[in-house]
Amino acid sequence: MIISVASGKGGTGKTTIAVNLALALAKDKEKNVQFLDCDVEEPNAHLFLKPVITSSESVEIPVPKIDDKKCNYCGKCAEVCVFNAIAVTKNKVLVFPGLCHGCGACTLFCPGKAISEVGNEIGILEEGKAGSINFTHGRLNIGKPMAPPIIRKIKKKIKKDYNDNRDNNITNHHITLIDAPPGTSCPVIESIKDSDYTILVTEPTPFGLHDLILAVEVLQKLKIPHGIVLNKCDIGDHKVEEYCKKNNIPILLSIPLDKEIAVAYSKGIPIVKINFSYEQKFNQLFQKIAQII
Amino acid sequence: MKEIVIISGKGGTGKTVITASIAALAKNKAMGDCDVDASNLYLLLHPEIKEKNDFYAGIIPSIDLEKCTNCGRCQEVCRFDAINTIKDQTVINLVSCEGCGLCALVCPVQAIQMKENHCGEWYISETKYGPLVHARLGIAEENSGKLVTLVRQNAQKIAKKNNLELIIVDGPPGIGCPLIATLSGANLAVVVTEPTLSGLHDLKRAVKVAQHFGVKTVVIINKYDINLENSINTERWCKKEQIAVIGKIPFNTIVTEAMVQGLPAVEYTDNSVSREIKKIWKKLSKPSE
Numbered sequence: 001m002i003i004s005v006a007s008g009k010g011g012t013g014k015t016t017i018a019v020n021l022a023l024a025l026a027k028d029k030e031k032n033v034q035f036l037d038c039d040v041e042e043p044n045a046h047l048f049l050k051p052v053i054t055s056s057e058s059v060e061i062p063v064p065k066i067d068d069k070k071c072n073y074c075g076k077c078a079e080v081c082v083f084n085a086i087a088v089t090k091n092k093v094l095v096f097p098g099l100c101h102g103c104g105a106c107t108l109f110c111p112g113k114a115i116s117e118v119g120n121e122i123g124i125l126e127e128g129k130a131g132s133i134n135f136t137h138g139r140l141n142i143g144k145p146m147a148p149p150i151i152r153k154i155k156k157k158i159k160k161d162y163n164d165n166r167d168n169n170i171t172n173h174h175i176t177l178i179d180a181p182p183g184t185s186c187p188v189i190e191s192i193k194d195s196d197y198t199i200l201v202t203e204p205t206p207f208g209l210h211d212l213i214l215a216v217e218v219l220q221k222l223k224i225p226h227g228i229v230l231n232k233c234d235i236g237d238h239k240v241e242e243y244c245k246k247n248n249i250p251i252l253l254s255i256p257l258d259k260e261i262a263v264a265y266s267k268g269i270p271i272v273k274i275n276f277s278y279e280q281k282f283n284q285l286f287q288k289i290a291q292i293i
Numbered sequence: 294m295k296e297i298v299i300i301s302g303k304g305g306t307g308k309t310v311i312t313a314s315i316a317a318l319a320k321n322k323a324m325g326d327c328d329v330d331a332s333n334l335y336l337l338l339h340p341e342i343k344e345k346n347d348f349y350a351g352i353i354p355s356i357d358l359e360k361c362t363n364c365g366r367c368q369e370v371c372r373f374d375a376i377n378t379i380k381d382q383t384v385i386n387l388v389s390c391e392g393c394g395l396c397a398l399v400c401p402v403q404a405i406q407m408k409e410n411h412c413g414e415w416y417i418s419e420t421k422y423g424p425l426v427h428a429r430l431g432i433a434e435e436n437s438g439k440l441v442t443l444v445r446q447n448a449q450k451i452a453k454k455n456n457l458e459l460i461i462v463d464g465p466p467g468i469g470c471p472l473i474a475t476l477s478g479a480n481l482a483v484v485v486t487e488p489t490l491s492g493l494h495d496l497k498r499a500v501k502v503a504q505h506f507g508v509k510t511v512v513i514i515n516k517y518d519i520n521l522e523n524s525i526n527t528e529r530w531c532k533k534e535q536i537a538v539i540g541k542i543p544f545n546t547i548v549t550e551a552m553v554q555g556l557p558a559v560e561y562t563d564n565s566v567s568r569e570i571k572k573i574w575k576k577l578s579k580p581s582e
Contacts, residue, residue, distance in 0.1 A: 008331050010466040011305005015491065041467040042302050042498060044491040082352060082394050103372055103393030142498065143505040145438065145470035182304035182466050183330035186435045193388055206552055207309065211331040217432045222388065235549045257546075266489035266520035 002158065002176045003289060004192040004224075005199045008211030010182035012201045013231040013255075015039075016265060018179040019048040020272045024282035025175055026133050032174045034159055035130070037137035038191035039181035040123060040150045046137055047268045049130035056126045059138065059150045060119030061102035066093045070114035077106035077115060098145055123150045127157065134159070147187040155190070172290045184214045189222070197289050198226040199252065204236035209243060216249065225292060229285070232257040250292070253285045294452055296445075296460040297577065298327070298479040298508075302499030303492050304466035306485045307515040310548055311570060312463040313337035313557035316422045318574045322459035324420070325448035326427035327441045327475040329413070334463045337557050340418030340425045348413035348428065348443065350436035351392040354385050360404035367396035367405065388433060413440055417447060424451045438470035445475070468502045482508045483539070483577070487516050488523035496527065500536065511537045513573060516544040540573035542566055 005018040018035070026033045037045040064077065064086065075088040085099035086106055097120045107115045123140040136157045138150040158176050180191040192198050198219055202212040212228075219226045228244055233254040244251050255261070261271050272279040299312045312334060316324055326334040363383050368376040375389035376396060385396070397405040412435070415428035426448045428440050448460050464475040476482060482503040486496040496512070503510045512531050517524040524541065531538050543565045551561035559567040 009305065009333075010301075010331075011303065041469050041472075042304075042491075042495040044303075044494060047490045047494060080394070080398060082392060101391050101393060103391065103395050104370065105393055105395045105398060108370065108395070109398065140469060142468070142501045143473075145473050147467075147469045183471075184432065185330045185430055185437045185471075186433075187467075187469065189388060189433050205549055206336050206555070207333045210333060210336060214331055214432065221433050235546055237553050262519055265491075266487075266523055268490040 001172055001174065001197075001290070001293065002178065002195045003197050003199065004178035004180050004195040005201060006180040006188055006192050006215060007182055007201045008184055008215030009202065009208055012203050012208060013229070014182070014201050015044045015048070015179050016271070017199060017201050017229050018177050019045055020270050020278065021282050021286065022049070022133055022177050023270055023272050024279045025286060026131060027279070030173055033132065034134040034176040035136070035179070036154050036157065036176065037179045038151045038154055038187070039179060040138035040140045040147050040154070041181060041187070043137045043139055045179050046135070048270045049133065049135060051128040051130035051133070051135040053126045053128035055128070056124055058121050059123045059125055059153050060121050061100060061146070061149055062104065062117035063097045063100045063102065063120040064095055064106045064115045065118045066095065067114045067116065070112045072112055074111060076109055076111055080105040080109045101146070102149070122146060125150060125153055147181070148190040151187060151190040184218050188218070192224065193222055195224050196293055198224050199229055199289070200226055201229045201231055202240055203232045204230060204238065204240045206239070208236070209240045212240060213243070216247070227252040227289065227292070230254040250288070252288050253281060294449070294458055294460065295481070296449070296462065296479045297481045297483060298462040298464050298475050299483045299485060300464035300472060300475065300499055300503070301466055301485045302468060302495035303487065306487045306492060307542070308485050309333045309337070309463050310552065310558060311485055311513065311515070312461060314559040314567065314570045315461055315574055315577070317557040317559050318571065319459060319461060319578065321457050322423050322461055323448045323452040323455070323457050324423060324425045325444045325460060325462040326425070327444050327462050327471065328465040329428045329430045329437050329440045329444065329471065330465060332427050332429060335418075335425065335427055337552065337555060338420040338422060338425055339555065340416070340420045340427070342416045342418045344417040346415050347411055348415055348440055349409045349411055350439045351410045351412065352394055352407040353387055353392060353410045354390065354394070354396055354405050354407050356383055356385060357404045357406065358382070360402050362402060364401060366399050366401060370395050370399050392435070412436060415440065415443055415447070417451065423457070424455070426451065438474040441465070441471050441474035468498055472502065473506065476503055476506050476508050479508050482510045483513060484510055485513045485515050486527060488514060488520040488527060490523070493523065493527055493530065497530070500534065511539045513540045513542065514538060515542045517541040518543045539576045540569055542569045
């Protein structure tokens with residue numbers, strides 16, 4: 001079963017929910033829990049799960065390298081590049097790796113076979129274990145613009161044996177949890193697509209409601225079943241609740257504004273580790289999702 | 294003309310809340326909301342939209358099923374796993390498609406058409422606090438960096454046209470292309486952080502990106518009293534990096550109350566948050582900054 005945790009608005013509590021859910025589930029020895037932190041721009045889950053990292057690999061995009069001896073500056077490569085990552089003048093070819101998506105069009109269409117592809121590192125991927133939890137995260141290098149290629153590589157680590165015959169047999173013994181980044185554009189889509197269920201974490205404020213509506217539109221477009229965790233539920237107003245009721249979106253869990261949670265969070269301590277009633281709440285959250293699917 | 298961008302790294306630290314209050318305090322300025330994914334600033338500034346523009350970026354492919362022979366060549370070359378055979382038909386998954394156009398180029402029977410993608414809108418508005426440029430990226434769309442750049446360019450145009458000395462920009466979270474598009478060429482980046490391990494971790498990365506692009510940085514620690522030890526650690530790190538901490542805002546639920554009323558905090562009541570933001574604005578508006 002693949003459950004992603006997303007939000008729309010930043011700072012609503014995605015990582016908190018994902019991490020605590022993982023820890024609560026991992027206590028059950030019958031369950032195999034995998035955690036993927038797909039917020040590769042600002043990964044935080046490791047601060048709470050404290051995994052022992054056992055492997056690290058570079059993530060590269062194949063970018064064009066021009067062989068000046070073979071190039072005749074015909075400009076075909078620039079012509080086929082929709083991302084403006086190549087510029088050709090009378091006697092020079094300029095490649096802008098930051099704009100390159102690694103599609104391979106230039107390499108394929110160069111009439112003189114003057115282009116080869118070399119790996120351009122955009123970040124790293126790390127794997128390890130946090131107790132019994134299989135952990136993977138990635139980190140976009142400073143100054144690099146594109147997160148999705150790293151997220152794609154993280155998603156490839158979804159354990160095959162967890163999810164064979166997923167259409168027929170969604171099992172609740174193997175659970176992959178995905179911590180998604182904030183927003184609604186390509187890094188989020190890459191993180192949550194192909195999930196069996198998405199938990200949307202929100203807060204009962206005007207910003208929370210506005211961004212929740214956008215996030216719900218994304219999930220409807222991707223056709224992923226979804227439900228809400230309402231964080232800091234006792235502040236703000238009731239418009240998020242009303243919206244969920246009106247649109248038949250289940251509120252799976254409500255968490256009040258709690259100084260104990262805030263202080264523990266600030267120290268990198270997951271709430272289930274210091275408060276058993278929350279461990280129960282997160283198990284109940286999972287049961288509700290398992291029933292829905 | 295000076296451009297101040299308010300960024301964070303970590304989401305939810307309070308960028309938009311602070312930007313709205315600064316917008317209420319600053320005179321003679323234009324504003325831009327570069328969080329095009331999830332644009333919230335307008336909820337506090339109540340703009341009257343004067344101009345609406347369509348945003349086109351990227352191209353989307355579509356297969357002419359009558360011409361398609363299912364030869365599979367497009368599937369072979371697609372690097373983004375966006376083309377599959379479903380029930381004997383070649384199907385392009387537009388969610389995975391990156392719009393590179395390679396499939397259309399290699400198709401031996403020219404069965405794939407590429408067309409311009411309408412992926413959002415941007416607006417020029419009047420507000421009580423001055424002109425605002427903001428945008429809405431379409432659901433599940435890419436090219437957010439391009440839309441961010443459009444917002445900034447138009448804010449700059451308006452400021453020039455109206456002789457406004459200042460542009461204030463509400464930035465997106467993260468450090469990827471929308472954030473880079475927000476930062477490049479700005480005069481000052483105000484990084485809003487919070488006194489948590491996540492906040493400090495993300496602050497360091499955001500600052501490094503700003504430094505990478507040569508943008509001067511200052512820091513605001515929001516909700517600083519949630520964890521005084523972390524707040525001090527953040528100040529220590531900033532001192533080591535020679536980055537000025539220009540304000541420490543206390544946690545106060547009045548911020549949410551003001552938001553529910555649709556008001557910037559400084560316009561709601563006199564409170565601990567508005568007092569600190571006023572002090573911050575005084576520092577930011579000094580000529581040397």
